[in-house]
Amino acid sequence: MYNDVEKDIESVLLTQEQIRQKVSEMVRRIDSDYRGKELVMIAVLKGSVLFLADLVRGFKRPLEFDFIGVSSYEGGKVSTGVVRLDKEIAIDIKGKNVLVVDDILDTGRTLGFVKHYLQKFEPNEIKICVLVNKEIKRAIDVEADYWGFKIPNVFIVGYGMDFENHYRHLPYIGILKR
Numbered sequence: 552m553y554n555d556v557e558k559d560i561e562s563v564l565l566t567q568e569q570i571r572q573k574v575s576e577m578v579r580r581i582d583s584d585y586r587g588k589e590l591v592m593i594a595v596l597k598g599s600v601l602f603l604a605d606l607v608r609g610f611k612r613p614l615e616f617d618f619i620g621v622s623s624y625e626g627g628k629v630s631t632g633v634v635r636l637d638k639e640i641a642i643d644i645k646g647k648n649v650l651v652v653d654d655i656l657d658t659g660r661t662l663g664f665v666k667h668y669l670q671k672f673e674p675n676e677i678k679i680c681v682l683v684n685k686e687i688k689r690a691i692d693v694e695a696d697y698w699g700f701k702i703p704n705v706f707i708v709g710y711g712m713d714f715e716n717h718y719r720h721l722p723y724i725g726i727l728k729r
């Protein structure tokens with residue numbers, strides 16, 4: 552049961568250093584685009600937690616963040632196709648500039664759902680920021696305004712991403728052994 556999780560990793564796709572550099576670049580871009588504007592980040596639980604924590608620490612400007620809880624993979628490797636709302640947002644986003652933060656954009660179902668959900672609170676705008684952008688045909692027509700890495704259709708874990716709720720704490724992104 553308590554074996555080293557590294558043994559389950561086939562290969563490292565994105566190292567800690569590559570992620571660190573990319574997050575810094577993303578902070579610089581977002582910082583410059585939102586200059587003089589209010590910024591509210593809404594992070595999608597649970598996969599986004601490590602990314603959000605690193606991202607927000609890069610900013611010196613004021614910002615707010617909150618979480619929305621949604622899930623559709625039920626711990627597995629394939630989207631169930633149904634997005635479940637587990638936790639609503641708890642701050643007022645009316646008239647605000649919302650940046651949705653997530654670890655990965657895959658089928659688009661999660662971020663499509665989140666965008667639709669947030670629209671009813673009448674924010675000024677909603678933009679999307681993901682660390683990893685999978686290059687696949689989306690099930691839902693949604694794209695990221697900011698993304699760190701484009702990757703092919705491989706199943707990845709680490710840096711927030713899980714398989715059966717494990718591996719989220721790995722500081723890098725890897726491909727799981729079969």
Ligand code: PRP
Nearest residue numbers: 596597598622623624657658659660661
């Ligand atoms: C994962 C991930 C994204 C979503 C991306 O969440 O964190 O939110 O899937 O996939 P999609 O574009 O196909 O919707 P998951 O449902 O596994 O929940 P989790 O964040 O709690 O792991």
